[in-house]
Amino acid sequence: MQYPNGKKSSALKKINHTSQTVYSNRGMSLEDDINDTNQYYLTHNIAIIHKKPTPVQIVHVDYPKRSAAVIKEAYFKQASTTDYNGLYKGKHIDFEAKETKNKHSFPLNNIHQHQIDHMKQVVKHGGICFLLIRFSISQETFLFPAEKLFTYWEQQYNGGRKSIRYETVKKLGYIIPIRYQAKVDYVAVIDKYYIKNGGTTNGR
Amino acid sequence: MQYPNGKKSSALKKINHTSQTVYSNRGMSLEDDINDTNQYYLTHNIAIIHKKPTPVQIVHVDYPKRSAAVIKEAYFKQASTTDYNGLYKGKHIDFEAKETKNKHSFPLNNIHQHQIDHMKQVVKHGGICFLLIRFSISQETFLFPAEKLFTYWEQQYNGGRKSIRYETVKKLGYIIPIRYQAKVDYVAVIDKYYIKNGGTTNGR
Numbered sequence: 001m002q003y004p005n006g007k008k009s010s011a012l013k014k015i016n017h018t019s020q021t022v023y024s025n026r027g028m029s030l031e032d033d034i035n036d037t038n039q040y041y042l043t044h045n046i047a048i049i050h051k052k053p054t055p056v057q058i059v060h061v062d063y064p065k066r067s068a069a070v071i072k073e074a075y076f077k078q079a080s081t082t083d084y085n086g087l088y089k090g091k092h093i094d095f096e097a098k099e100t101k102n103k104h105s106f107p108l109n110n111i112h113q114h115q116i117d118h119m120k121q122v123v124k125h126g127g128i129c130f131l132l133i134r135f136s137i138s139q140e141t142f143l144f145p146a147e148k149l150f151t152y153w154e155q156q157y158n159g160g161r162k163s164i165r166y167e168t169v170k171k172l173g174y175i176i177p178i179r180y181q182a183k184v185d186y187v188a189v190i191d192k193y194y195i196k197n198g199g200t201t202n203g204r
Numbered sequence: 205m206q207y208p209n210g211k212k213s214s215a216l217k218k219i220n221h222t223s224q225t226v227y228s229n230r231g232m233s234l235e236d237d238i239n240d241t242n243q244y245y246l247t248h249n250i251a252i253i254h255k256k257p258t259p260v261q262i263v264h265v266d267y268p269k270r271s272a273a274v275i276k277e278a279y280f281k282q283a284s285t286t287d288y289n290g291l292y293k294g295k296h297i298d299f300e301a302k303e304t305k306n307k308h309s310f311p312l313n314n315i316h317q318h319q320i321d322h323m324k325q326v327v328k329h330g331g332i333c334f335l336l337i338r339f340s341i342s343q344e345t346f347l348f349p350a351e352k353l354f355t356y357w358e359q360q361y362n363g364g365r366k367s368i369r370y371e372t373v374k375k376l377g378y379i380i381p382i383r384y385q386a387k388v389d390y391v392a393v394i395d396k397y398y399i400k401n402g403g404t405t406n407g408r
Contacts, residue, residue, distance in 0.1 A: 052257060053283075055257035056258070058258075068279055068280070069280060073276070075272055080254065087330070090331070092294070126293070
């Protein structure tokens with residue numbers, strides 16, 4: 001099976017969005033898709049979700065005359081939170097996005113302990129928190145609620161699996177519809193499973 | 205008047221926090237104080253507020269053998285949002301913090317149009333949004349609601365002042381109590397003016 005990587009929006013524009021969605025998005029990274037979706041949400045006043053900038057430890061900066069400051073030495077730092085957060089229908093939204101090339105399971109080493117800690121805090125304080133998991137081979141993306149993730153996270157330290165089976169992700173998570181403009185339309189899933197009857201029910 | 209800059213926690217620990225608060229915090233930057241406060245909120249499970257990393261456009265990275273990747277060329281980018289956001293009592297919190305050395309007014313050129321745009325979106329979607337303004341000479345810090353800020357922001361383009369008078373900030377904003385561990389205890393103000401009766405009233 002071959003994937004036409006590197007083809008981005010130009011390729012996508014030719015796609016008829018009523019065709020089978022599983023294949024229509026091939027070659028786009030999950031991050032690209034989420035960024036496009038967030039931009040669509042923002043432009044259409046649906047939600048305000050931003051990706052946090054990559055945290056960088058800046059060591060040395062040059063300030064040349066008459067031109068912009070140049071960072072000459074810096075290092076990547078580990079993020080202390082998840083990558084995405086924002087606001088939807090008055091609710092705080094917080095999530096991390098992960099893609100796997102595995103077909104049968106999602107490896108937990110994609111996630112770090114400090115991200116789990118952060119997600120627990122968000123849940124505790126009443127935010128809507130989840131993981132977006134993409135299986136890149138099938139191009140399926142799932143919303144996997146943080147509350148479910150915690151169980152599997154703990155289990156790996158008690159002799160359990162170091163991954164979550166695809167079948168489990170499918171059963172406990174929610175498949176995310178791919179739309180033409182909102183390529184990972186996670187807000188549709190939030191509406192359905194978190195915000196019921198226009199209310200503020202958190203969780204399922 | 206001289207400020208003992210550079211003295212941080214060691215100097216602060218000697219201060220009796222029951223003494224006149226206006227002078228007790230001298231020399232600390234607003235950003236330091238907010239970071240300490242957020243850390244306190246996090247540790248004590250009060251709120252989850254993080255400062256967003258500085259956005260950087262990375263151009264060139266070296267990957268030396270057996271050591272960490274080094275960013276060799278990067279540039280500062282303009283942030284597309286405010287600096288701080290998070291979650292408190294189930295509500296989305298979003299704010300920007302600005303310090304001024306002016307005694308009689310807060311200059312609006314401290315803020316950018318895209319931050320105003322972002323703040324409007326947050327308010328529209330039901331978040332609690334404000335500006336923390338510190339007058340560094342008096343060492344007073346105010347929570348100034350975004351809704352009030354918009355009025356003054358627009359006025360400057362209709363022949364109005366390019367700043368907000370200190371008296372106005374004092375009248376329409378809320379002074380933030382300085383506590384020993386929460387140096388800019390803005391959550392106390394949120395409790396009082398935004399979240400009334402433990403409910404979810406947004407705004408005043």
